[in-house]
Amino acid sequence: MATDPVCIEDFKQIAEAKLSKYVREYYNSGANYEDTYRDNTDAFGRYKIRPKYMRDVSNRSMATTILGQRVDCPIGVSSVAMCRLAHPEGEVAVARACARLGRCFTLSTSATTGLEEIGEKVPDCLRWFQIHILSDRNMLTRLVRKAEDAGFSALALTVDSHVHGRRHAEMRNHFTLPAPYKLGVLEGLKSRDGMSNEEREGGWSKFVNKLFSSSATWDDLRWLKTITKLPVIAKGIVTGEGAREAVEAGADAVWVSNHGGRELDCVPATMDALREVVEAVGDRCEVYLDGGVRSGLDALKAIAMGARAVFVGRPILWGLAHTGGEGAEKVLQILGDELNTGMALAGASKISDISRDMVVHKSYYSSKL
Numbered sequence: 001m002a003t004d005p006v007c008i009e010d011f012k013q014i015a016e017a018k019l020s021k022y023v024r025e026y027y028n029s030g031a032n033y034e035d036t037y038r039d040n041t042d043a044f045g046r047y048k049i050r051p052k053y054m055r056d057v058s059n060r061s062m063a064t065t066i067l068g069q070r071v072d073c074p075i076g077v078s079s080v081a082m083c084r085l086a087h088p089e090g091e092v093a094v095a096r097a098c099a100r101l102g103r104c105f106t107l108s109t110s111a112t113t114g115l116e117e118i119g120e121k122v123p124d125c126l127r128w129f130q131i132h133i134l135s136d137r138n139m140l141t142r143l144v145r146k147a148e149d150a151g152f153s154a155l156a157l158t159v160d161s162h163v164h165g166r167r168h169a170e171m172r173n174h175f176t177l178p179a180p181y182k183l184g185v186l187e188g189l190k191s192r193d194g195m196s197n198e199e200r201e202g203g204w205s206k207f208v209n210k211l212f213s214s215s216a217t218w219d220d221l222r223w224l225k226t227i228t229k230l231p232v233i234a235k236g237i238v239t240g241e242g243a244r245e246a247v248e249a250g251a252d253a254v255w256v257s258n259h260g261g262r263e264l265d266c267v268p269a270t271m272d273a274l275r276e277v278v279e280a281v282g283d284r285c286e287v288y289l290d291g292g293v294r295s296g297l298d299a300l301k302a303i304a305m306g307a308r309a310v311f312v313g314r315p316i317l318w319g320l321a322h323t324g325g326e327g328a329e330k331v332l333q334i335l336g337d338e339l340n341t342g343m344a345l346a347g348a349s350k351i352s353d354i355s356r357d358m359v360v361h362k363s364y365y366s367s368k369l
């Protein structure tokens, strides 16, 4: 096993050896028989890069904007719950890594660190807050206010997890948030620790099924737009119809995601879903993608297919498990270096040079046989 990781797979192997079975299986599993979980990573292998050689790529930049804000590289961090289970520094360490590298950080509603703590400790980080439509809409309003006050610049509304997915590993392990960790975002709002002892004992699945509303509709997104000026991103879109509905309800951007294969199994891999989503929204808004991104070349492929930015979930947890903030930063650094080298070799000096004709589905080649 690599001790000095050079790619995301190295981080995964090291993290798998370091984490307890309980935490590892919470992080590294998907729903049901994990069809979508596996397919997310496999899908990238179905797309091939068509390079443009003999271009001057001596002066390169990965800088771009998302929702009008500059990032040094369009590979950001998805909202992942409970980062402190990977390393005590948790979400603060990840936000610091993002700030240092000019990346976008997304804080989960189920984070083990509060909105205020991120705002105070990492004020220079471009940060988004991931929300759910909560059963208690008043609590959601209070959360939105806290996010605004703590300098979060967008809300990512997760639309694909109104009911907790059937994750076999979580069920077998009777997974719950282990003590002494707290749900930092919900601390004080729901109960002293965000999750009471009784709720912990009842298990994670029961807890979130009560917290998140299963009656949410696009009207809730419309309502959300009336209570905040922050842009709202619809996270969890895997169909063109879903993307159109989100935009019609007022979404400012669409995030192609299937929750890393943890919610509804057997939905398409995000890389496969990207094309129809991009076609459905046209130039009405930006499209992001997460799910299975494990290299800078995956990012290059998604960008060529129309994603404005990509995000990673589990790789950050593996980086944290490796060496805390340093590991998380190294994960982001490696992904950026891979994108940079990939751009150079494919003939792109800047992000806007990564063009649609640079990537094809591999069936393009078999159809020529």
Ligand SMILES: Cc1cc2nc3c(=O)[nH]c(=O)nc-3n(C[C@H](O)[C@H](O)[C@H](O)COP(=O)(O)O)c2cc1C
Pocket: 026, 027, 028, 040, 078, 079, 080, 081, 108, 109, 110, 111, 130, 158, 235, 257, 258, 259, 260, 261, 262, 290, 291, 292, 293, 311, 312, 313, 314, 315
């Ligand atoms: C352990 C774990 C916890 C997650 N928690 C949340 C969450 O609280 N809210 C959310 O919208 N997505 C959550 N996700 C989904 C991620 O935001 C993201 O969509 C997914 O991890 C991307 O896939 P990847 O892990 O293959 O990069 C979680 C994913 C993992 C692995």
